[in-house]
Amino acid sequence: xxxxxxxxxxxxxxxxxxxxDNAEAARPVTSxxxxxxxxxPRVKLIRQQEKAFSKRIPxxxxxxRTSAALKPLTLRHIQDQLVKHGVxxxxxxxxxxxxxxxxxxxxxxxxxxxxAEVRNIExxxxxxxxxxxxxxxxxxxxxQNTTQTAQVA
Numbered sequence: 001x002x003x004x005x006x007x008x009x010x011x012x013x014x015x016x017x018x019x020x021d022n023a024e025a026a027r028p029v030t031s032x033x034x035x036x037x038x039x040x041p042r043v044k045l046i047r048q049q050e051k052a053f054s055k056r057i058p059x060x061x062x063x064x065r066t067s068a069a070l071k072p073l074t075l076r077h078i079q080d081q082l083v084k085h086g087v088x089x090x091x092x093x094x095x096x097x098x099x100x101x102x103x104x105x106x107x108x109x110x111x112x113x114x115x116a117e118v119r120n121i122e123x124x125x126x127x128x129x130x131x132x133x134x135x136x137x138x139x140x141x142x143x144q145n146t147t148q149t150a151q152v153a
Contacts (some may be wrong), residue, residue, distance in 0.1 A: 033074070043061075046059055048049075055076070056122045058138075058142045058151065059088070060088045060089060060090055060138060061082060061089040061090070062094065062131070063079075063094070063145040064094040065094065065095075065097065066093040066129075066132075067095065068096075068097075068123070090131065090135075090138075092127070092133075094131060097120060097123060098119055098124075099120065099121045099124035100124060102117070102118040110124050110128060116140055
């Protein structure tokens with residue numbers, strides 16, 4: 001999972017049901033202990049900064065390394081808790097695909113990977129394009145809201 005926002009680099013929160021603790025070391029979290037997204041230190045930090053500066057900081061949670069075929073109960077629980085606490089999350093998830101780590105091994109882009117060496121590249125391309133489209137739409141929404149807010153002030 002990643003928390004993405006303009007004031008922050010993409011911050012890894014971990015694999016599927018992991019989070020960062022205060023020392024920013026990833027450790028597993030059980031569904032019983034992960035009942036409040038406010039426990040995510042980065043979400044808490046963003047909300048504290050919003051209060052301190054009386055300014056909204058746009059951000060969203062991105063789930064990464066998820067299964068394209070299965071949606072575990074733990075993931076559904078975390079998503080429900082995010083919604084319950086007003087934390088925005090991307091609809092698109094970056095699924096676990098051989099093509100993504102292959103980029104680090106072979107270099108290049110998803111489209112330039114060799115299908116003989118890496119399987120199911122097309123699914124990774126479709127997944128990445130879906131995420132990119134959603135990200136661009138969110139950025140446009142933020143830009144439009146910022147422009148409207150500036151015009152009102």
